[in-house]
Amino acid sequence: AQKVTQAQTEISVVEKEDVTLDCVYETRDTTYYLFWYKQPPSGELVFLIRRNSFDEQNEISGRYSWNFQKSTSSFNFTITASQVVDSAVYFCALSEDRDDKIIFGKGTRLHILP
Amino acid sequence: DTGVSQDPRHKITKRGQNVTFRCDPISEHNRLYWYRQTLGQGPEFLTYFQNEAQLEKSRLLSDRFSAERPKGSFSTLEIQRTEQGDSAMYLCASSFAESDTQYFGPGTRLTVL
Numbered sequence: 001a002q003k004v005t006q007a008q009t010e011i012s013v014v015e016k017e018d019v020t021l022d023c024v025y026e027t028r029d030t031t032y033y034l035f036w037y038k039q040p041p042s043g044e045l046v047f048l049i050r051r052n053s054f055d056e057q058n059e060i061s062g063r064y065s066w067n068f069q070k071s072t073s074s075f076n077f078t079i080t081a082s083q084v085v086d087s088a089v090y091f092c093a094l095s096e097d098r099d100d101k102i103i104f105g106k107g108t109r110l111h112i113l114p
Numbered sequence: 115d116t117g118v119s120q121d122p123r124h125k126i127t128k129r130g131q132n133v134t135f136r137c138d139p140i141s142e143h144n145r146l147y148w149y150r151q152t153l154g155q156g157p158e159f160l161t162y163f164q165n166e167a168q169l170e171k172s173r174l175l176s177d178r179f180s181a182e183r184p185k186g187s188f189s190t191l192e193i194q195r196t197e198q199g200d201s202a203m204y205l206c207a208s209s210f211a212e213s214d215t216q217y218f219g220p221g222t223r224l225t226v227l
Contacts, residue, residue, distance in 0.1 A: 004156075035215075037218070043203065043220060044218060044219070044220045044221065045157070045205065045207075045218035046218075047216075047217060047218075050215045091156050093156070095213070097213060100147075100169075100170075100213065101147070101159035101170065102147075102157075102216060103159070104156030104157050104158070105156055106154070106155055106156050
């Protein structure tokens with residue numbers, strides 16, 4: 001069965017600090033996709049990244065970086081030099097190749113304090 | 115290129131009433147998905163379409179729920195005889211093809227009194 005666990009329910013950091021959001025997933029498929037979405041207070045889910053299971057290269061996009069490790073079934077997300085605008089709920093998610101629906105974790109609420 | 119749009123953004127209804135939501139996907143996106151999100155939880159899959167064909171329905175989609183995508187473009191989600199437990203955010207997403215990235219709309223927040 002597929003499952004996504006985001007153990008951190010809520011995190012608060014002071015602006016300019018780095019913060020890492022943890023994500024652990026479970027799947028029996030060898031081909032799958034991992035995602036991160038951001039949900040700001042407005043409510044809309046904003047796509048951040050999609051990774052397939054065969055690509056373990058870490059990715060950096062500006063202040064955002066992602067660390068994918070198949071050995072530990074983790075796909076962690078780091079924000080460097082956090083800003084108040086980063087405050088949101090962040091969801092890690094998984095879909096399997098033979099099944100198009102996305103399974104979401106419960107999300108991590110991130111507060112960036114000025 | 116406009117994103118996924120949903121209408122209405124908010125709906126308040128009384129228990130027992132029927133409600134219908136609309137979703138317009140990104141143009142040329144063949145796949146359209148419906149999810150439901152309750153407070154403090156991640157979105158949960160309800161159903162999805164490939165063009166006009168409904169390919170999968172979750173067990174969450176009781177008999178009171180029906181979704182259509184008649185011409186393979188916009189989709190509607192109807193809830194009959196609403197219950198207080200139906201109060202949630204209903205999210206629509208679309209993708210170009212199977213296993214592609216799903217882009218979400220702003221959602222319709224339903225409150226059942």
